[in-house]
Amino acid sequence: MADTYPSYVDDKEKAGSGSEVTEAEKAPEVAIARRFGRVGGWMATLFDAGVEARGVERVPEDERETKNTWNNLLMWWSVNTVLTTIPIGVLGQEFYTLTFAHSVATILCFGALGGVATAFIATLGPHTGLRTMVITRFSSGYVGGTIYSILNILTQLGFSTTAVILGGQTLASINPGTLPLVVGIIIIGICSLIPCFIGYNMVHLYERYAWIVTFIVMLFLWGLGGKAGFHISAQKPLEDSGRALSVDILSFGGIVFGSFSGWAPVAADYNCRLPATTPPMKVFLLTFLGLYIPICFVEILGAALMTITNPDYVNAFANGSTGGLLAQVLSPWHGGGKFVLVLLALSVVANNIPNTYSTALSIMSLGRPFALIPRFVWTLLAFAIYTVAGVAGREHFSEILSNFLSILSYWTAFFIVIVAEEHLIFRRRGGPLGGYNLDDYDSPSRLPLGVAGVLAGCFGVVGAVVGMAEVWYTGPLGKDAGTEAYGADLGFELAAAFAAVTFVPLRYLEIRVTGR
Template structure:
């Protein structure tokens, strides 16, 4: 049986004749973990003792079926709960009133709608991991080829470094506030990031074990924040007089919605990285539902909380003088020493966020060029840590500006990434390309699509995003329709344009090249 007979949407066991070895078919193109040291070269051999002690050796190589299990199935839900229950989720809701003059009602409407869309995008990508045994950036090669996959990897590296950078800045700010400035912000940033690095260095199993339980204590903390805010008195009608109307209001709503979308969909480029060790027989709907709820529950709970906090005058004033960390410190100020203890917990919650970011950043570096695969994932994780820590120290005084601009731009590329992967899967691999996915081809440029169609379609999407964007430093012609400050339609127009351009070009590419 050829590898081309193995389609993602098909149960592999049904595709294998009874007399044939099922495990051999399921493991096409896969590499066992104990074979990596001998196959990959001297740096892997140098770290062989670390691998023997439990450090994950595997990078972007396909996971064979006999090295997969279902023990982290429910952990998939809990992982996303922990990842999004961190203190860096809090500032997103704060931006609604502080930057876009939205009332609490409008903020909640945007949070619910755009989080649902973003979480669904991420959940779809997550379904592809168990069916292939591949990491997210490697899966993208089947849409845009090896070169296009490398371009996506560059975007993803920047994305994960950006997430980690903003996370450790906020974690460091909280830790410095707790110490009343005795612990310098630079030292706080390094400390928080380093602890996350330890987990990432160990790898997949350590990440899942940490994320399985971390959300529990954080959930209690957020319940406390809701209670303390209610005691101060939420003023749901706050900023009603300041909220824009007409096109200006639509622009504010869309711009904030783009940030919210990115906070959920921004995980799509790494979604398959943490379930590629699940059995291929797991139902896609189960992976989708677990991922969707794993994102929706904490994001809605925390972002709506932070939007509510900005209706309390004391907290709004704290934001003006001390950014997001100042708001959190003000919330727990009535508890004195107990409040400071909770702030320490929140500062180190950043570990839950930095861990998957750094882990997937290292994988994306491996996916850039084949020679980079010779360097173990653990080493690339250390390199990633150094880069985002230096960037965080340099930008430590501009957290909110970095966060709002970064999340808005992030949505543009994630939108066209999701579109080409989805259209390739549902249109071409299901109905046009005979045999579906050749799982032996994932690391061979000559067997993968040329990628010209995907790259061009994404370039068109990026072009429309520029025309439609609305940022402090640039407002495109379409974004300017919404008034002086514009309205950000970047991710919507990026997705729509790519969706229109990609199918006809991909069909022509396939007819001309046969792949």
């Protein structure tokens, strides 16, 4: 990867407009203060206190603040060693009647595919100094980048909604009847807001250490679950066979892939301040390991907890979903178990922080009018939206999670393919474009028109539609690959394939006609 990573263009002859750094890039706090007059003075006070002023402006090389690439590993470890990862493993048995062995195999295989995709996107951050949604402009133009930003806003708000619901459920289950679920959801939302309001450095500071406590808690759950009695063959009488089993694995695999690839649209947001000389392979490996190890570890824990056949545990899950089951697992420790449950509920904050932070950045990526509003304002708006949504959907967590993650895997699949092909084929050294002209990131007239990227994305949507299998719709290929009762969810695979096949010829044609 290090040998094939395309350079970016920074000389005046190629860039056309030079490589001048704007005030918004060099000193965003000054630009904002001037923009808002008297209110700008109050904002400047916030910036002086440590609130991040930078939004989606490119981070110039001499403004890069950290060389600690290990933050990549620790951040993603914290983000995913959390309560919200457990229910994904639970879905294998709850909805798809898979045995523990088949659930584990599906998690490991589909997780590796999603982890590779997300880790690749992460490598683009240090070498461009740009946020993920802005990077999409180099493959899909300004219009295409705006479309991806909208999709990502919905994605991150959806993630946040499921996170605050599960965290609230767990807090409410500690002493049933004493803490209303609505209050629990609001508590999780506020705790998630604070680091995101402050910004990039506080996000990394929190995520650097948050994994320590939650990883120990996960070990407790493994131990207490084992004491309660894992019965790894418990699901065998209920599991499908033959073609129906393949349907279950493919459908659950799409959810697992979504739990990994769902981070791809934000992966570059958290290392765009690393030096441009950071080896891409190092970023790739640390990101992949930071995703793959904790997500597999925790999702497999969720699958293992579903094999406990003790009636008390079965009833706890039936009455209180995943939060009720975890409360039952920790019940032998009495008061100590309730304390651990509080820690587990608060672990959701680490997961929800990147959702909240990147939602604000995606809103700013919609276009210049949105980018003019300070990042922390959009952060507050995102918090308000997902907290209200969490309160409204608090009784339907499993359904929201299952349907949301399946749909999520569709668009992230073709997004990843299009960005990867642009990067590896058209922006490679010696390729048709020879690198990235990074000064053009906010200049629609110098970016690609985006026709190729948008059309390839549309073909990706077509692939998803014909291959998907959801409760509310099954595509024709999904039906053919499935059984009479259920379709096979081939949505993300076909979305990626359709986009991959169409983008390359369309992009060659676009470059030939427009030169960009």
